[in-house]
Amino acid sequence: MATRILIVGGGLAGTIIANGLCRQVGDEISKGNISITMLGTSETHMYQPGLLYVPFGKIREKELFRPQRKVLDKKIIFHVDPAKNIDVDSQKVTTESGKVYEYDYLVIATGSRIMPQNIPGMVEGAHWLYDLDGARKMRDALEAFEGGKIVVNVNAPHKCPVAPVEITFMLHDYLSKKGLMDKTEITYTYPIGRVHALEPVAEWAKPAMDQHGIKYETFFNTKEVDPKAKTISSEEGVTLNYDFLVTIPPHNGAEIITNSGLGDGGWVPTNKTKLLREGSENVFVCGDTTNIPISKAGSTAHFEADTIIDNLTSLITEKRWARDYDGKVFCFVETGMNSGTYVWFDYNTPPNPGAPSQMIHWFKLAYNRLYWLSARGLL
Ligand SMILES: Cc1cc2nc3c(=O)[nH]c(=O)nc-3n(C[C@H](O)[C@H](O)[C@H](O)COP(=O)(O)OP(=O)(O)OC[C@H]3O[C@@H](n4cnc5c(N)ncnc54)[C@H](O)[C@@H]3O)c2cc1C
Known part of the structure; x- marks a missing residue:
């Protein structure tokens, strides 16, 4: 047989x-x-x-x-x-x-699957790009966005570890090109005490966020979203106001x-x-x-x-x-709309992100087709 x-x-x-x-x-x-x-x-x-x-x-x-x-x-x-x-x-x-x-x-x-419904108010109050419907809605809302407070809220666990930093830098670049960054403030939230779970990625991303004027709130474990008041609160007792909320929703298998x-x-x-x-x-x-x-x-x-x-x-x-x-x-990391870097690691080798370049961004675009x-x- x-x-x-x-x-x-x-x-x-x-x-x-x-x-x-x-x-x-x-x-x-x-x-x-x-x-x-x-x-x-x-x-x-x-x-x-x-x-x-x-x-x-x-x-x-x-x-x-x-x-x-x-x-x-x-x-x-x-x-x-x-x-x-x-x-x-x-x-x-x-x-x-x-x-x-x-x-x-x-x-x-x-x-794995996204579970925005696990956090009260998230489905009604937040945008995400982790499924096609969410990505389309986020595109339409971004087109209409005229400036204000953006919160990029990261929950764990989630797939694609570098997507949160990619989304943040791409948003910054996209809005800069539209001339909206002078009336926009981006705050990035992360559940642990640094801006990324992989320490070398956090060490690379934090100064890059400082350079772009992106604020961050670490130890932010999302408790709830209030879509009417336009606030997002953490278990740690921090509440942030937002005009536009992007979330990386928590995942389950x-x-x-x-x-x-x-x-x-x-x-x-x-x-x-x-x-x-x-x-x-x-x-x-x-x-x-x-x-x-x-x-x-x-x-x-x-x-x-x-x-x-x-x-x-x-x-x-x-x-x-x-x-x-x-x-x-091995992950490519978009660091804007026209630049990227990459990280690779294994059980014994930590990641070591290099300097971003336009060429690496092109490699990522090429891989999307390959x-x-x-x-x-x-x-
Ligand atoms: C926005 C976004 C950006 C990403 N960027 C990157 C990136 O740059 N680099 C990278 O490496 N990864 C990236 N990822 C992550 C990557 O897509 C996933 O890690 C990858 O798809 C995981 O593969 P998988 O086969 O485990 O799961 P999936 O590709 O999700 O496949 C699981 C399949 O199982 C099916 N299934 C579920 N339940 C059942 C059932 N009961 N019976 C039969 N079938 C079932 C599902 O319908 C699905 O088709 C990204 C993901 C997203 C959402």
Whole structure:
């Protein structure tokens, strides 16, 4: 009988793994010795990092989407039928439509989701760009903005660790170019005692914020937003007035993870090098949904996916492990509308952001297009 690989989640991690496996074991799939089935929620694949450019009118929405079936290798069996329950003891996944899928190896790649509803008043009072609807609304509101107090409010956990500083510097640049910065004040809030969780990024971002006249309020754990009074308050007792509130909402993992009893908050306890679910020998976890204390980022998911592809291939064809995941993450960081830098780090090497340049910004724009090759397992 064929070795059955089941992938739950057709986002960045699930897609890279599925296509990467086809490149490694395509012949075995053709011979009927291995099957790959993916369960997803949509016929459409969205490139989430592109959302960053929507509020600033810097990307056509069409560039963010591709039909999922065209992104996937034809050897992959793809169903738009969200998983409803994952039973790791009986090695079965039940879907919304009532179908039951048995597996030999399972990959959980169900990502994370924004939870603005967890903070009173946030849905009504704040803008965000973490989903398409929010990014569109923020674009329209920014177009109408004529100056005033802007608060960029950061909550944890959230995906894309550098997005908050990118949004802040891009806002500053966008409003400067519109001639509105002389009547605008930007205040950035962060939940811990510095402006970024990664210390070297905080050390780089703080003087850059000072230079741009951007204020910051650290130890700001959001308690509530009052959309009528236009205030945002912290658990620490600080209240800020705003005319325009941008938030990085808190995130949870997917509902199915908590509903299946696989992890609090939707985060699956995961071995940080083997990327196996703790307690399982045949359940891999990839991308935002792990509880590994590293950045929830597309590049994290990509480097993890490459490790899982190699290990699954080796386990099935040679009964041995290929390698460990070393915690590698690489992120481009926009530092304005025309400049950028980058950070990379792993479990042993801290990040070290370099001087921003226009060339690195162009690299980031180029990667936004190259992503589609990456998702197909070609990059
Ligand atoms: C505005 C923004 C900017 C970003 N910028 C960057 C960046 O510059 N660099 C970077 O590296 N990362 C960036 N990211 C983060 C990156 O997009 C995510 O970390 C990445 O998509 C994680 O991949 P994933 O596969 O774990 O999750 P996702 O890509 O979110 O995929 C999860 C998939 O699982 C599906 N799913 C959920 N529940 C079920 C279910 N029950 N059954 C079946 N399927 C299910 C979801 O619908 C989704 O398709 C950014 C994200 C945003 C929002």
